[in-house]
Amino acid sequence: MLNLTGWALLMLPMSKQGPGGASWIEALFTAVSAACVTGLTVVDTALYWTPFGQVVILLLIQLGGLGVMVFASLIGIAVVKRLSLGSRLTTAQEAHATGIGGLRKLIVSILRIALVVEGTVAVILWLRFWLGRGEDPLHALWLGVFHAVSSYNNAGFALFSDNLMGFVDDPWILLPLAGATIVGGLGFPVIMQVLKHAPNPRRFSMHTWLVLVGTVALLTLGTVAIAVLEWANPASLGAHPTGVRILEAFFHSVQTRTSGFNALDIGTFHPETLLVMDVLMFIGAGPAGTAGGIKITTFGVLAAIIIAEVRGDPTVTLFGKRLSRAVHREAITIALLSVGLCFVATLAIMHLTDVDHDRVLFEVISAFGTVGLSTGITASIGTPSQLILIVLMFIGRVGPITVATTLALRPRRLAFELPKERPIIG
Amino acid sequence: MLNLTGWALLMLPMSKQGPGGASWIEALFTAVSAACVTGLTVVDTALYWTPFGQVVILLLIQLGGLGVMVFASLIGIAVVKRLSLGSRLTTAQEAHATGIGGLRKLIVSILRIALVVEGTVAVILWLRFWLGRGEDPLHALWLGVFHAVSSYNNAGFALFSDNLMGFVDDPWILLPLAGATIVGGLGFPVIMQVLKHAPNPRRFSMHTWLVLVGTVALLTLGTVAIAVLEWANPASLGAHPTGVRILEAFFHSVQTRTSGFNALDIGTFHPETLLVMDVLMFIGAGPAGTAGGIKITTFGVLAAIIIAEVRGDPTVTLFGKRLSRAVHREAITIALLSVGLCFVATLAIMHLTDVDHDRVLFEVISAFGTVGLSTGITASIGTPSQLILIVLMFIGRVGPITVATTLALRPRRLAFELPKERPIIG
Numbered sequence: 001m002l003n004l005t006g007w008a009l010l011m012l013p014m015s016k017q018g019p020g021g022a023s024w025i026e027a028l029f030t031a032v033s034a035a036c037v038t039g040l041t042v043v044d045t046a047l048y049w050t051p052f053g054q055v056v057i058l059l060l061i062q063l064g065g066l067g068v069m070v071f072a073s074l075i076g077i078a079v080v081k082r083l084s085l086g087s088r089l090t091t092a093q094e095a096h097a098t099g100i101g102g103l104r105k106l107i108v109s110i111l112r113i114a115l116v117v118e119g120t121v122a123v124i125l126w127l128r129f130w131l132g133r134g135e136d137p138l139h140a141l142w143l144g145v146f147h148a149v150s151s152y153n154n155a156g157f158a159l160f161s162d163n164l165m166g167f168v169d170d171p172w173i174l175l176p177l178a179g180a181t182i183v184g185g186l187g188f189p190v191i192m193q194v195l196k197h198a199p200n201p202r203r204f205s206m207h208t209w210l211v212l213v214g215t216v217a218l219l220t221l222g223t224v225a226i227a228v229l230e231w232a233n234p235a236s237l238g239a240h241p242t243g244v245r246i247l248e249a250f251f252h253s254v255q256t257r258t259s260g261f262n263a264l265d266i267g268t269f270h271p272e273t274l275l276v277m278d279v280l281m282f283i284g285a286g287p288a289g290t291a292g293g294i295k296i297t298t299f300g301v302l303a304a305i306i307i308a309e310v311r312g313d314p315t316v317t318l319f320g321k322r323l324s325r326a327v328h329r330e331a332i333t334i335a336l337l338s339v340g341l342c343f344v345a346t347l348a349i350m351h352l353t354d355v356d357h358d359r360v361l362f363e364v365i366s367a368f369g370t371v372g373l374s375t376g377i378t379a380s381i382g383t384p385s386q387l388i389l390i391v392l393m394f395i396g397r398v399g400p401i402t403v404a405t406t407l408a409l410r411p412r413r414l415a416f417e418l419p420k421e422r423p424i425i426g
Numbered sequence: 427m428l429n430l431t432g433w434a435l436l437m438l439p440m441s442k443q444g445p446g447g448a449s450w451i452e453a454l455f456t457a458v459s460a461a462c463v464t465g466l467t468v469v470d471t472a473l474y475w476t477p478f479g480q481v482v483i484l485l486l487i488q489l490g491g492l493g494v495m496v497f498a499s500l501i502g503i504a505v506v507k508r509l510s511l512g513s514r515l516t517t518a519q520e521a522h523a524t525g526i527g528g529l530r531k532l533i534v535s536i537l538r539i540a541l542v543v544e545g546t547v548a549v550i551l552w553l554r555f556w557l558g559r560g561e562d563p564l565h566a567l568w569l570g571v572f573h574a575v576s577s578y579n580n581a582g583f584a585l586f587s588d589n590l591m592g593f594v595d596d597p598w599i600l601l602p603l604a605g606a607t608i609v610g611g612l613g614f615p616v617i618m619q620v621l622k623h624a625p626n627p628r629r630f631s632m633h634t635w636l637v638l639v640g641t642v643a644l645l646t647l648g649t650v651a652i653a654v655l656e657w658a659n660p661a662s663l664g665a666h667p668t669g670v671r672i673l674e675a676f677f678h679s680v681q682t683r684t685s686g687f688n689a690l691d692i693g694t695f696h697p698e699t700l701l702v703m704d705v706l707m708f709i710g711a712g713p714a715g716t717a718g719g720i721k722i723t724t725f726g727v728l729a730a731i732i733i734a735e736v737r738g739d740p741t742v743t744l745f746g747k748r749l750s751r752a753v754h755r756e757a758i759t760i761a762l763l764s765v766g767l768c769f770v771a772t773l774a775i776m777h778l779t780d781v782d783h784d785r786v787l788f789e790v791i792s793a794f795g796t797v798g799l800s801t802g803i804t805a806s807i808g809t810p811s812q813l814i815l816i817v818l819m820f821i822g823r824v825g826p827i828t829v830a831t832t833l834a835l836r837p838r839r840l841a842f843e844l845p846k847e848r849p850i851i852g
């Protein structure tokens with residue numbers, strides 16, 4: 001729906017600069033990229049679209065981002081309620097994971113948080129663009145609002161032709177954007193629980209701990225990896241003083257969860273850095289937020305299973321709680337179906353184009369994870385490959401949620417027990 | 427042990443053609459590659475080693491291949507016995523999975539099968555090399571024996587500088603080698619059960635069905651994928667008539683499970699073909715055989731879990747039997763640890779060299795899966811990267827078996843039950 005409306009609006013001649021309207025693929029790609037808060041672009045957002053077109057993009061981002069947050073939170077409640085029927089003992093704990101009542105209250109909470117975060121970031125950016133970068137106050141306000149919304153919703157659209165490369169050494173621009181990205185990526189259940197129980201973290205649910213610890217761990221890992229691998233690359237970090245190098249390593253680590261702004265040319269990164277970023281983008285951030293990927297919790301469940309196996313624990317535990325066994329199979333299913341999808345898409349685009357494997361893989365994972373980072377090939381890979389990316393962005397945005405919900409909510413038939421057997425593995 | 431003995435023997439001046447001995451890294455790499463039945467080479471097996479050196483390689487292959495077969499079969503029995511204590515009902519079925527008694531009987535069975543298969547293939551190859559290719563009878567016999575042993579043990583070492591590229595259109599050479607590779611890759615438990623119960627396949631265990639169906643499926647998939655992707659490539663299949671194209675597509679599909687002979691220059695394949703072969707090599711063939719990879723059964727268990735989840739089945743079933751729940755977690759652990767290992771190794775070699783990502787990944791998976799196919803970079807990537815490949819070959823050969831056994835045989839502590847909870851995933 002949102003995609004189609006956006007497509008139609010962007011097709012209007014008044015959306016595009018100069019004579020004529022946008023081509024169908026340019027408008028479709030941009031609409032899907034905005035509504036799925038991805039941020040990949042086939043045209044220059046700053047020069048190609050009119051202010052009207054840019055407002056359309058902004059609304060698509062805001063509605064797309066908050067829409068999924070509401071939808072995913074609702075579903076989270078439904079899953080918790082449904083499962084609680086079968087295990088009354090755990091209802092109390094699990095209700096904490098969402099901690100909300102009706103739909104209206106939910107939407108109000110989500111809007112209030114968005115308003116506070118986006119408002120704060122918009123004001124900081126406004127002041128910086130106006131007083132620090134010499135923009136006139138009204139244009140600076142527009143820049144502040146657009147980029148605040150784009151970052152909180154993990155969209156990664158920017159109103160500059162070079163994304164944020166003009167602000168490579170400006171922490172007053174980059175750090176607020178990074179902050180909004182991180183908060184949006186935590187997801188609504190985590191934000192609510194932190195606001196509610198911050199003085200008493202022992203009341204946090206397993207879900208909240210998993211997302212918080214996972215976010216810190218992945219941010220640290222990404223910062224260290226980018227810093228180490230790119231430190232001496234004269235085309236990326238190497239061109240800047242030490243302080244800026246650390247700022248940039250941190251900023252681009254944040255962008256892999258999954259906002260997708262860039263303040264350096266990602267195309268100049270070493271292939272091994274791209275590979276590390278592939279993994280980070282594929283994992284993404286927290287569920288029921290504005291981020292994409294298979295989600296930190298899915299990855300965390302798999303990691304917990306492996307650790308439990310290696311240690312020989314009889315059950316999988318996470319933060320002092322036993323991990324529900326049904327989640328094991330759901331996490332494997334989501335992770336492996338996603339791997340399969342990215343594999344097939346990579347194969348198809350490699351077959352359709354002559355682009356290097358590592359760049360195709362990066363673009364595919366960036367689309368699937370609704371990240372929007374690019375080595376610069378998006379515009380030139382041709383319509384068939386762009387259509388593949390459109391499908392990936394869409395599936396990446398709604399697929400994992402849908403699959404997880406379907407798996408969790410479906411009635412389980414109680415089958416007659418078959419004789420048990422095990423193959424030899426390994 | 428075998429690796430060290432082989433290393434010492436290959437260091438002897440009498441192993442190497444011309445004056446002086448082999449360098450330590452050449453001898454070590456070759457010894458590990460032979461004992462782990464991988465087939466990656468840093469020197470030309472045909473020209474660099476003396477006949478004595480080649481006999482050492484042959485013995486390393488034979489002992490390495492059969493040694494692991496014995497070891498893995500023993501372990502398979504131990505796992506079945508151990509697990510049977512807890513579930514007496516299933517003992518009868520599971521005993522079928524191995525169908526053998528004592529260690530002596532086991533070794534005799536394994537040797538007898540090896541002798542029959544290798545003998546048959548050696549005779550066919552001998553006649554072909556002698557009568558069809560004009561070699562003198564004695565040299566033809568040596569060629570027949572060496573390549574029969576190398577193929578049954580999934581080693582992929584050849585006594586020609588261009589591996590088997592001289593026989594690109596010779597089904598009398600390629601098909602017997604492919605046959606030996608497939609049989610060796612089924613693994614001892616499957617071979618035994620097929621020999622015993624062939625007239626009555628309903629008595630086959632889940633393990634046997636999984637390996638047989640998986641082998642046919644992966645061989646078909648590989649043949650079709652290679653044929654489709656390389657059909658028009660003038661440097662590979664495109665250079666040959668239709669019949670040879672199909673023969674070559676099939677032959678190289680077989681080589682990914684995980685023998686690693688090549689009759690075409692793998693370096694000329696399209697990157698997307700390499701990517702498909704990466705997946706096939708990573709999966710490998712059956713357990714307790716001469717092949718590498720995470721094994722068809724590990725992959726099959728994961729696939730069965732996903733199918734059960736998507737269909738909403740309460741338990742995972744395979745070929746009319748319920749899949750033991752402990753195997754789920756073991757399969758995830760083996761698959762994901764292997765992915766992680768290959769990822770880290772790829773990253774390290776990319777950091778150490780300037781080779782393209784797709785070639786490094788191919789080489790890494792080829793080493794981990796003890797396949798031995800190469801795009802030709804093995805000899806030129808330098809000693810540090812070669813040491814990484816050595817470690818990969820060794821871990822790839824013994825790692826999955828060891829991990830699987832440790833996981834399956836370890837005593838499980840019965841912990842007090844913690845409160846259950848589930849994070850939101852997807």
Ligand SMILES: [K+]
Nearest residue numbers: 038155259371
């Ligand atoms: K994004």
Ligand SMILES: [K+]
Nearest residue numbers: 464581685797
């Ligand atoms: K091999």
